[in-house]
Amino acid sequence: MLKLSKIRVIILVMVTLVVLAALSLGAVALISGKDISPSKAITAVRNFAKVNTIKSIVKDEFKGKRSVYEIVSDDNRVFWVDAKTGKVTGVVGKLDEEPVGGQDLPLTKEAARERAENYIKNKFERFEELELINTTAGPGNIYTFTWQKVDDNGARYPRWATITVDTETGKLGSYASRDEEIHISTKPQVSKDEAIQAARAKL
Numbered sequence: 001m002l003k004l005s006k007i008r009v010i011i012l013v014m015v016t017l018v019v020l021a022a023l024s025l026g027a028v029a030l031i032s033g034k035d036i037s038p039s040k041a042i043t044a045v046r047n048f049a050k051v052n053t054i055k056s057i058v059k060d061e062f063k064g065k066r067s068v069y070e071i072v073s074d075d076n077r078v079f080w081v082d083a084k085t086g087k088v089t090g091v092v093g094k095l096d097e098e099p100v101g102g103q104d105l106p107l108t109k110e111a112a113r114e115r116a117e118n119y120i121k122n123k124f125e126r127f128e129e130l131e132l133i134n135t136t137a138g139p140g141n142i143y144t145f146t147w148q149k150v151d152d153n154g155a156r157y158p159r160w161a162t163i164t165v166d167t168e169t170g171k172l173g174s175y176a177s178r179d180e181e182i183h184i185s186t187k188p189q190v191s192k193d194e195a196i197q198a199a200r201a202k203l
Helices: 004-025 038-048 109-121 194-202
Strands: 054-062 066-073 078-082 089-091 131-138 142-150 158-164 171-180
Touching: 038 054, 038 066, 038 078, 038 089, 109 131, 109 142, 109 158, 109 171, 131 158
Parallel strands: none
Antiparallel strands: 054 066, 066 078, 078 089, 089 171, 131 142, 142 158, 158 171
């Protein structure tokens, strides 16, 4: 598996890019209300994973004005909890999972996808609304799978989940997600050709 520091950077980049993409497309979630308390963030983590002791908790902010709590457990796993929704949006470190029998290793690509999907189904509400939009083979026998809600016209919602699977060991890691509602129409206001013409006019 990749080193924790590298995985942490990867998750931060993925979350930031998706937030920025949503903002640039105008698919902005309605954000209101106060942030949850640190104790509720810790409760969210304990409901998400088996955690013994919390070592530290700090408030941070992703680009796009998204407040999160970064929580570190005694075994050095890092959890991010959305300060508005109270949902766990990222984990660096081992995930709670059933081990894979040695006779089933290494996993095939399809078996890895199924293992990733079964995990996320239990963590992400309304997973059935998402579709698999990307599968990437990385170094070290790692596959990354990403699911996202996509409108009929192709608009991508800020509702997605991604996770990696090590086919040699069956271990899951690098969980990251976003789960927001949007309150504007995703129906295009201009045609594809009109968009291309407008872009060319600016070049």
